[in-house]
Amino acid sequence: MLGYASSVSESAIRVGGVSKRFNDVIAVDDVSFEVGRGTTSALLGGNGAGKTTTLAMLLGLLLPDQGLIEIFGVDMVRDRYRVLPRINFSSPYVDLPRRLTVAENLRVYALLYGVRDVAAQIRRLADALDIGELLRRTYGSLSAGQRTRVTIAKALLNDPELLLLDEPTASLDPDTADWVRAYLESYRDRTGATLLLASHNMTEVERMCDLVLMLRSGRLVDRGTPHELLERYGRQNMEEVFIDIARDRRSRGAGAKRAST
Amino acid sequence: MSGVAAVSLRGSSRRVGALVLRHLYLLRGSWPRVLELIYWPTVQMVLWGFITLFFVNTSSWVAQATGVLISAILLWDVLFRGQLGVAVVFLEEMWSRNLGQLFVTPLRPWELIAALLTMSLIRTLIGVGGAALVAVGVFDYSIATLGLPLVAFFVNLIVMGWAIGLMTSALVMRYGLGAENLAWGAIFVLQPISAVFYPVSVLPGWLQPIAKSLPATHVFEGMRAVLFDHVLRMDLLLNAVALNVIYLAVGIAVFLFYFRSVRVRGQLLHVGE
Numbered sequence: 001m002l003g004y005a006s007s008v009s010e011s012a013i014r015v016g017g018v019s020k021r022f023n024d025v026i027a028v029d030d031v032s033f034e035v036g037r038g039t040t041s042a043l044l045g046g047n048g049a050g051k052t053t054t055l056a057m058l059l060g061l062l063l064p065d066q067g068l069i070e071i072f073g074v075d076m077v078r079d080r081y082r083v084l085p086r087i088n089f090s091s092p093y094v095d096l097p098r099r100l101t102v103a104e105n106l107r108v109y110a111l112l113y114g115v116r117d118v119a120a121q122i123r124r125l126a127d128a129l130d131i132g133e134l135l136r137r138t139y140g141s142l143s144a145g146q147r148t149r150v151t152i153a154k155a156l157l158n159d160p161e162l163l164l165l166d167e168p169t170a171s172l173d174p175d176t177a178d179w180v181r182a183y184l185e186s187y188r189d190r191t192g193a194t195l196l197l198a199s200h201n202m203t204e205v206e207r208m209c210d211l212v213l214m215l216r217s218g219r220l221v222d223r224g225t226p227h228e229l230l231e232r233y234g235r236q237n238m239e240e241v242f243i244d245i246a247r248d249r250r251s252r253g254a255g256a257k258r259a260s261t
Numbered sequence: 262m263s264g265v266a267a268v269s270l271r272g273s274s275r276r277v278g279a280l281v282l283r284h285l286y287l288l289r290g291s292w293p294r295v296l297e298l299i300y301w302p303t304v305q306m307v308l309w310g311f312i313t314l315f316f317v318n319t320s321s322w323v324a325q326a327t328g329v330l331i332s333a334i335l336l337w338d339v340l341f342r343g344q345l346g347v348a349v350v351f352l353e354e355m356w357s358r359n360l361g362q363l364f365v366t367p368l369r370p371w372e373l374i375a376a377l378l379t380m381s382l383i384r385t386l387i388g389v390g391g392a393a394l395v396a397v398g399v400f401d402y403s404i405a406t407l408g409l410p411l412v413a414f415f416v417n418l419i420v421m422g423w424a425i426g427l428m429t430s431a432l433v434m435r436y437g438l439g440a441e442n443l444a445w446g447a448i449f450v451l452q453p454i455s456a457v458f459y460p461v462s463v464l465p466g467w468l469q470p471i472a473k474s475l476p477a478t479h480v481f482e483g484m485r486a487v488l489f490d491h492v493l494r495m496d497l498l499l500n501a502v503a504l505n506v507i508y509l510a511v512g513i514a515v516f517l518f519y520f521r522s523v524r525v526r527g528q529l530l531h532v533g534e
Contacts, residue, residue, distance in 0.1 A: 020527075056529075060524075061361060061524065062525075063524045081367055081369065088365070089365045093530075095358045095362070097287065097353075097357040098357060099290055100287065100290065104283075107282070109279075109362075109366065112280075112366040113367065154362075
């Protein structure tokens, strides 16, 4: 049974009772949530909270021990190939081939996704993401910021209806990070796509997200809009909420606990 | 073929083609990789070419068919390059930490296998083809003198190489780059018992059944039958084909088994680290 959001009428993602264990370590423990279409949601949590494991299960890279994962109503464990053409993924921790040029990388992935007019799509994304001058350079020769723009271009090749982003602005300078956020927001607004991101950047989460899912030790411990969470924890910003949740401070006692530490 | 099946096949072909293109781009942009393809087969061929020149005058066995050693080394390289082609192309994906990206696309595991085999064929043709041309130029020996059976030998050896390449790739996928040396060395365990340079009858009695369980043994025995007796031994060829069907099926099954295993263990995102 799904534990959340019966109010979400049309879900892009439905996760019900999902668990994953690696030997003695419970990475994800009975997690349930839904993400509505056209929304932006965030998976938050400290290191080892289960964010990447959850993302990997949503992508079908990792099989859950139990539970249900549906993307656009399709069971990701049994039938992932039906829905993979409609989703995409970007992470600074998963590379593209470094010796290939940016254009070659994009062409290969466009073909893998079955993009019809590959050249036109690459041209369009190169213009939109300002990577035209990088197309002939090898991916390995790019700076962190340039790589991020290229991996986002790769993630948008198939015009995904669901975009999963792991730390989309990690290791970017504030200006580039802001530019990336603005681009992702405009993409969502223009296409109605659903965005789910795992992030440590609370400013980003406050700015972009309609729903925040808080993970700690593999369990989903809280959820709500950024505004709801700020009110619930009596905090001024999401960073303070994050610390409260990560340190298991319940909402009403948060201030007192912080004072005593 | 139904419309759905045709669309599905087109999609699969396109994805296999995309992966092949990715590795052709890699070769095009890296001359050391191309050189490496040709270097060892050529060095081996030159070495065995000179050994042949020596033995022609001192060994009546080699003198009966002067091309026997050069043919053996070139055909052995088909097997070795076939196996290495699969394993190295797979390793390229691990070295570039690209498997996670690949398997969030609609790419099926069997399509990756098809791409690995296609690239293995291309790499083998470049490597062994280059060495075969050097054999013509330096030793005035063309492996084409084997005639049409050469095609059957080539196909059987590369298929056995693919089977072993898939098994070693599967182990590397499961156990990480610590198992990388398997890709380079595993095949050499089989060389002494594959009857590459000598008949299987040379082996001790207890080892001969093991040797005969290898498709390559039948190919090399068949090669010598062509060179010494000028006959194509269909019995040996059929043995090789039958064994290869089993080997390739096992290779694919092992690869798919370990692919599922790494999905259970969550290694696809972190593979290569």
